[in-house]
Amino acid sequence: MIFETLRRFLGIAAAVGLPLAAAAALSCSAAGADYPSKPLRLIVPFAPGGGNDLLARLVSTHLGTGLGQQVVVDNRPGASGITATDIVAKSAPDGYTVLLGFIGPLALSPALVRLPYDPAADFTPLDFLAKSYHILVVNPALQVRTVQELIALAKRQPGKLNYASSGQGANLHLVTELFKNATGVDMVHVPYKGAGPATTAVLAGEAQVLFGSIASSLSYVRANRLVALAVTSPQRSPLAPELPTLLESGIADVDVPSWYTLLLPARAPPEVAERLKSELKRVAENREFVEQLAKQAIEVQMLAPGDYAGYLKGEIDKWANVVRKNGIRVD
Numbered sequence: 001m002i003f004e005t006l007r008r009f010l011g012i013a014a015a016v017g018l019p020l021a022a023a024a025a026l027s028c029s030a031a032g033a034d035y036p037s038k039p040l041r042l043i044v045p046f047a048p049g050g051g052n053d054l055l056a057r058l059v060s061t062h063l064g065t066g067l068g069q070q071v072v073v074d075n076r077p078g079a080s081g082i083t084a085t086d087i088v089a090k091s092a093p094d095g096y097t098v099l100l101g102f103i104g105p106l107a108l109s110p111a112l113v114r115l116p117y118d119p120a121a122d123f124t125p126l127d128f129l130a131k132s133y134h135i136l137v138v139n140p141a142l143q144v145r146t147v148q149e150l151i152a153l154a155k156r157q158p159g160k161l162n163y164a165s166s167g168q169g170a171n172l173h174l175v176t177e178l179f180k181n182a183t184g185v186d187m188v189h190v191p192y193k194g195a196g197p198a199t200t201a202v203l204a205g206e207a208q209v210l211f212g213s214i215a216s217s218l219s220y221v222r223a224n225r226l227v228a229l230a231v232t233s234p235q236r237s238p239l240a241p242e243l244p245t246l247l248e249s250g251i252a253d254v255d256v257p258s259w260y261t262l263l264l265p266a267r268a269p270p271e272v273a274e275r276l277k278s279e280l281k282r283v284a285e286n287r288e289f290v291e292q293l294a295k296q297a298i299e300v301q302m303l304a305p306g307d308y309a310g311y312l313k314g315e316i317d318k319w320a321n322v323v324r325k326n327g328i329r330v331d
Helices: 002-015 020-034 051-067 079-089 103-111 147-156 171-183 195-204 214-222 270-284 287-294 307-326
Strands: 040-044 071-075 097-102 123-132 134-138 162-165 188-191 209-213 227-231 258-265 298-302
Touching: 040 051, 040 079, 051 071, 051 097, 051 258, 051 270, 051 287, 079 097, 079 103, 079 258, 097 103, 097 123, 103 171, 103 258, 103 307, 123 270, 123 307, 134 147, 134 171, 134 214, 147 227, 162 171, 162 195, 171 188, 171 209, 171 307, 195 209, 195 214, 209 214, 214 227, 258 270, 270 287, 270 298, 287 298
Parallel strands: 040 071, 040 097, 162 188, 162 209
Antiparallel strands: 097 258, 123 258, 123 298, 134 209, 134 227
């Protein structure tokens, strides 16, 4: 295969006295020229069926077409996404193992647990960023129909309302804590094992409030089983243009998304990373791909070279502050 060829090339280069740096440069160029020579593996940190899995399968289809090689989705759930993220961090940096990175194990977990990887240093960014915003919904029995009515009720009854989340320290937990900080309300956190069970809890009245996925929550809203109050996106969602944003509802600093990115292990060959970035740029500009994601309330963009590092640092710092301010711990 290609890397056996490169090994032999470096041996020949050493025998004839070619400087190692020059030989390495030539070998990397060879790797980039022949890449990819076999299928890629796209590691997804959660089980099949969720929004991240849908995104991965759309990316794999379109990326595979451009590369001329199959991109195989490999779901590796566990430890809130840490398991899969660590697998890629420790994989061979040959460009054949790609991570669908997620806000949780990359930006939330650093403030909550000791990680077996460095979210910044152990990965090579591919400048691909997808964002999915949230919708604030309540159980219809709560008898509130606007964000301000919810805030007023929560302030009249501090500690009486329960809000559901997808787990202790998960993104939906921290988004709601950010909302509490911004509004000064006191609601009790009830963690569940995933967004699906959290939604079921609010439908059943076990909890009254939830920041959920726009795409998955709207069917319940249309059936009058949940009441939608606002979306967290900077602008109104095309899927529910009748709903105001939180900012329009008088609440600032909660326009936060869940986000996804694509990463290689650190020290991946630059030529390989550039090839993938080029193909991902083509994918991100593909109208069919964009429209498919829009149906799930997911927006996609390509970051400018070097911007990902600053974006990640800003996210880690922001959520660390939320964790500290609210005394959040993970058992």
